[in-house]
Amino acid sequence: MAVKKFMYVNRKAPYGTIYALESLEVVLIGAAFDQDVSLAFIGDGVYELTKGQKTEAIGQKNFSPTYSALGDYDVNKIYVEKESLEERGLTLDDLQHLVWEDEDEDWAEKDSIRLVSRSELADVMAEQDICLSF
């Protein structure tokens, strides 16, 4: 069976609702299926990737470290929408630095996050077979 293009579209902030966490759980399970996987972070979804999340006082589990493990699962196409960051007063420096190791280039460490414009991301989205929305 041919590999399909799966895009996980993340548009919700973490902790206020569970979508971000349960979306990540699908990504981790889905990684075992050897499909062509992309993650898109749009709108408030970009807040899922902020550095320095500390959740003790709200009584929830901090799941943000899991994003940095995605590279180990061969999930390394992580699209972050430029306009969404700018609208929120954020830059890439406010987000975690996510990397993966490229087997084909002697395990060279490469950036997983691709900062793209809305228009560029729209092109990537239009090429998907499956868009999973949460």
Place this chain on the structure above:
Amino acid sequence: MAVKKFMYVNRKAPYGTIYALESLEVVLIGAAFDQDVSLAFIGDGVYELTKGQKTEAIGQKNFSPTYSALGDYDVNKIYVEKESLEERGLTLDDLQHLVWEDEDEDWAEKDSIRLVSRSELADVMAEQDICLSF
């Protein structure tokens, strides 16, 4: 015990979510408690009052006729925010005509809906003892 001012703040459109329906259920039960009751319709809440709702095809119960019964429950302070109507391209003519009968004036029929500006409604809200939000 002194009568308290209760305001039911309705900000959600009907059918897409259950808040409008279940809010109305509270209003009907609450009417038996002889408190000073107001309803505010703000934002998408104004859509709760549109005329001509026909819900057969979506499989849900049309609960909009219940609003016209509120007058019989002595619920007759129904504030509709002017700015919210205008932003949506609606006028009072698009809404149900809600009335009540004034016992003190020989059961004269009077309008229940009070079209008010955001600023006027803010003043009314500030006088409440209890704001119930759905």
Place this chain on the structure above:
Amino acid sequence: MTLLHTVNKSPFESMSFDTCLGYAKDGSTVLLIEDGVYAATTGNSAADKIKNASGVTFAVLGPDLQARGLENKLADGIKVVDYEGFVNLVAEHDSVQSWL
């Protein structure tokens, strides 16, 4: 490849509709369902945005528009479909993105 976008939120309370328009490329279709149908009505900012989105087809789920009492407020140029029409739109496009 062509994409079917669905929007189920009011354009007056949520940014989902605006975000969707940013992703709706030429040749794609935007289907308004549930509380998203309010964007299909006349005399407001959503109607203007739809008019300006050239190259994109707009459709609205009739049952949801009827339920909300706004059939007579339908803006020009928006196709009304029933659930069968919704199914057809899904079949006719290559994939579906739901702007929840």
Place this chain on the structure above:
Amino acid sequence: MTLLHTVNKSPFESMSFDTCLGYAKDGSTVLLIEDGVYAATTGNSAADKIKNASGVTFAVLGPDLQARGLENKLADGIKVVDYEGFVNLVAEHDSVQSWL
């Protein structure tokens, strides 16, 4: 009488914050909680709106701001409270309106 307003939605996805500002009269307090805390951060349109809302006190729930990793982005003039401070704000005002 004074009103405590709470907002628990992001100002970038929902209109709740804007609507709340329209109802926040002089002497009232707006408390940002849950996803509402994003309005308390710098460098965006929400920060400008807060700056322009003179006569209104703004507070943010610290635990929610920390959880979201944005303590260092807190805009000027917004008071940080913990859950005890939230309780105190409720007690100090005559009633509470939650902009859900």
Place this chain on the structure above:
Amino acid sequence: MKFSIQINEGPYQHQASDTAYQFARAALAAGHEIFRVFFYHDGVNNATKLAVPPQDDRDIPKLWSELSKENDLDLVVCIAAAQRRGMMDVDEAKRQGFEDNNLNEGFRISGLGQLIEAGIESDRLVVFGA
């Protein structure tokens, strides 16, 4: 001061129940009284006794149940909302002919009048929702 709390959303999906719980704990710690916590809409789902969240996560229904036990809190689940969504205590389950029920200890099912009464009897009502 006497507080009441209304919760409109179920556990986990939204933060509403978490925030309400932290608020309730802080209010009790500060010496306030909580007259009632009223679970409405999907909020009724906080009353389940069948939840088994992951071990490294909080158990929201259990937290409420324990807080109730420690502080003699009145946790009221709206019956109309509960029936729609499948929350049943043992008596209601019997009445409906079900062999199973799912209401946790510390919660009781009652009518919407309990919410209005909470508004009348309390100095403040705070609503948590989505």
Place this chain on the structure above:
Amino acid sequence: MKFSIQINEGPYQHQASDTAYQFARAALAAGHEIFRVFFYHDGVNNATKLAVPPQDDRDIPKLWSELSKENDLDLVVCIAAAQRRGMMDVDEAKRQGFEDNNLNEGFRISGLGQLIEAGIESDRLVVFGA
């Protein structure tokens, strides 16, 4: 054509499950196949057998259960989401030491892999949520 459906919200609170149901019926009527309906997030609450909605209202969990029976639909409830929210079939309830369970006929509990498989095996996946 082969469809799959994902439902992210519970019954009644949001229209998601209603719309998905109408969509599924229309798809079947038009001769399409539905490979799977996957209930995720609060969507797992659609699988309850304990709901008793008002008599003049639709019974959403029952509608799904009946549609499943008539069309041999595969209704899958995510186990991780279900455990958080207190949805239990009889086997899982026994494993967890509960005397009660609440999963309706026609639904089965399984893992998230079933959602990915649905995406792989189907021509289209449509997500309904809030």
